Amino acid sequence: MLSKKTKYGLKALAYLASQQDNSPVQIAEIAKQENISQKFLESILLTLRKTGFLGSKKGKGGGYYLIKKPSExxxxxxxxxxxxxxxxxxxxxxxxxxxxxxxxxxxxxxxxxxxxxxxxxxxxxxxxxxxxxxxx
Amino acid sequence: MLSKKTKYGLKALAYLASQQDNSPVQIAEIAKQENISQKFLESILLTLRKTGFLGSKKGKGGGYYLIKKPSExxxxxxxxxxxxxxxxxxxxxxxxxxxxxxxxxxxxxxxxxxxxxxxxxxxxxxxxxxxxxxxx
DNA sequence: TTTTACCCTATCGATTTAGTAGATTATTTG
DNA sequence: CAAATAATCTACTAAATCGATAGGGTAAAA
Structure with missing residues (x-):
């Protein structure tokens, strides 16, 4: 069985990849759009950042963004x-x-x-x- | 991750299939040969019997045996x-x-x-x- | 300096997993 | 019949994992 962690992680990555530009997207937005518990998603995005898939930006206008191209x-x-x-x-x-x-x-x-x-x-x-x- | 249940079940099936004839093999023998907790194996063989893979025989000379040919x-x-x-x-x-x-x-x-x-x-x-x- | 939003730690309830214990039933054999 | 044998059934437990939640702490921007 696929864990929710993986499921949510994939959905979040897909959400970021389908964005127009690569500007930061807030956790709250992803959580809402993909029906994911926000706090749970936070920890998932954190591991994706620590493992080099995502970058993050703090403060107003902050959020997560893809570091590499989706095709990579x-x-x-x-x-x-x-x-x-x-x-x-x-x-x-x-x-x-x-x-x-x-x-x-x-x-x-x-x-x-x-x-x-x-x-x-x-x-x-x-x-x-x-x-x-x-x-x- | 493959559960131990499945792992043990497969090993037991393989053990029975590699037998010379199709005479009953006791739980204890399978458990010992394959390094499986006997009690745990009992419940696994039981479900394999109830689902039509194995037959069983009680009493002396009893045990479990394959109902179908391994190739089936x-x-x-x-x-x-x-x-x-x-x-x-x-x-x-x-x-x-x-x-x-x-x-x-x-x-x-x-x-x-x-x-x-x-x-x-x-x-x-x-x-x-x-x-x-x-x-x- | 205030707000935004990421970052971190801890905890919790529910479920699943793997294993254990003990009694019961059916079959064979002496 | 009685005793031995081996499957069957019921119940329980310890440990691990999962998904989620709570509550702050911290860095960066306005």
Missing amino acids: ILMTDVMRILEGPIAMVPCVSLNFYEKCSDCPDENACSVNKLMLQVRDANLEVYRNNTLADILL | ILMTDVMRILEGPIAMVPCVSLNFYEKCSDCPDENACSVNKLMLQVRDANLEVYRNNTLADILL
């Missing part, structure tokens, strides 16, 4: 930041690899075998989609 | 029973569809657009794999 924002990166590992199991994760404690041999594991395929299929989708691709 | 057990079905919906979001689910409460229009939703692709990619994998395919 890969879904692989967004998903990893917001949702965590793309793999459903640590033993097939590229960026968050961990050995299963219970499994003696990954190469003889049916779960591993299936989840490798799942990981690749998902990666394929996320790699082929930038923020620009999921607009409108 | 589709991962789509197993995953839906153990893990739940394949879609990451209800609004793109084939078997568990639900409208998002917050989203006014699915067709204008970026999350929907992305998650549709993810769903299809996952379905593709699960449809192309039977229990027989993930053995060894």
Whole structure:
């Protein structure tokens, strides 16, 4: 299940990307337009800023804005930041690899075998989609 | 993240499928061989029986056994029973569809657009794999 | 210097997850 | 029949996670 955090984060990014110019948009506006709890959205935008997707400006006329062009924002990166590992199991994760404690041999594991395929299929989708691709 | 329930369930199914004949295997044996908490495994095997994947036999020489041939057990079905919906979001689910409460229009939703692709990619994998395919 | 709006910390209730304990029922075997 | 065996059922618990909320603190602009 996709977390609300990821869902809201994606919606916020899409909202910013669909703006005319790249001037700052206030949290309150995004929250209202996208039906998101404002306080919750604050923390999400904060992590997106800390991880280099967004910039922010304080004071009057402030808000959040995209740092990169939508076509340069890969879904692989967004998903990893917001949702965590793309793999459903640590033993097939590229960026968050961990050995299963219970499994003696990954190469003889049916779960591993299936989840490798799942990981690749998902990666394929996320790699082929930038923020620009999921607009409108 | 894949739940332990699904992981254990898949391992148990694979264990049963890799058996020489189709005679009943006891919960205790599966639990031991696959490093699974026996009590937890009990409940998993029970749901797999109730959903038509396994048969069971009580008393001495009893245990669980596959009802269908491994090549006839589709991962789509197993995953839906153990893990739940394949879609990451209800609004793109084939078997568990639900409208998002917050989203006014699915067709204008970026999350929907992305998650549709993810769903299809996952379905593709699960449809192309039977229990027989993930053995060894 | 006041307002705006981002930034930070803490907490909370609900839900889910993984596992545990104990009793019961059905089957086989002596 | 009785005893052993192994699945079945009911109930409970600890821990983690999720989504949300509260309440300030701080930097920047007017």
